[in-house]
Amino acid sequence: MGFRIREQMDGTHTFVDGRADPGPHPFVFRLAWGPERLRDWLDPRGGRFLWQEARGELRAGGLCDWTACAGTLALEYTRARIRYVLDFEAGGVAYRYQGEKRDLRPWNLHRTHTTCHGELRELERDRLVATSVVRFSLTQTPRFLASLRWA
Numbered sequence: 764m765g766f767r768i769r770e771q772m773d774g775t776h777t778f779v780d781g782r783a784d785p786g787p788h789p790f791v792f793r794l795a796w797g798p799e800r801l802r803d804w805l806d807p808r809g810g811r812f813l814w815q816e817a818r819g820e821l822r823a824g825g826l827c828d829w830t831a832c833a834g835t836l837a838l839e840y841t842r843a844r845i846r847y848v849l850d851f852e853a854g855g856v857a858y859r860y861q862g863e864k865r866d867l868r869p870w871n872l873h874r875t876h877t878t879c880h881g882e883l884r885e886l887e888r889d890r891l892v893a894t895s896v897v898r899f900s901l902t903q904t905p906r907f908l909a910s911l912r913w914a
Contacts, residue, residue, distance in 0.1 A: 765804070767797040769819075769910035772862075772879055774897030776823060780890065788824030790895045792849065792860070795819055796836045799914070813838035817849065821860065823883065823893070827853035832860070843867045847879065850886070857886040862897070877901065 771794075775787035796817040798804035803811045817836045820829050834849035845864040850857065862881030876899070883893040899907075 765797055765799040765801050765914050767795055767910075767912045767914055768907065769793065769795050770899065770907060771903060772897035772899050774879075774895060776881075776883060776893040776895035778825065778893045780892050782825065784825060786825065786893070788826075788893075790821070790823050790893075790897055792821035792832065792847075792897070793819045794832075794836070794847075794849075797914075813840070817847070819849075821849065821851060823853070823858075826858075826883070826892075827851070834860075840867060845876070845879075847881070858892065859884050859886050860895075862895070873901070 771791065773791045776790035777786040794817045796815050798811065798815045803809050804813060804815065806812060814835065814837045818833045821832045822829050830851050830853055832849040832851040834847065837846045839846060843866055847860065847862040849860040860881055860883050862879040864875055864879050867875045879897050881895045881897065882891060883895065884890060885892055
């Protein structure tokens, strides 16, 4: 038994690779994530502890408009972070988004669980293309919770 939930993060990214219009540009991702086996997900001795695959779509203004993405989401609370790694293709080029919700502490969850700092990299050359900041709006909480599905 596992679960699936849908999450959306909205914000901007800024190109750092010398483009004529560096930005900021809109950056949004919509993901469905969750473990297939809740028991494995909750077992700190296993390799899937609080780790799951994520699939969805993203929009990176000036680069792509709603393209499929897939990767992982890791809830690394022992390291005080949540990590997103999403791969996608735009214009025949493979990219990777890596984002982190950082410095997670119980007294600032409303900020740290809602703000994700990230980088877009061209995979083949491991070249930094853009940096981003996206946020989970607290007004989306009801929709987020309503998307929970047990599987």
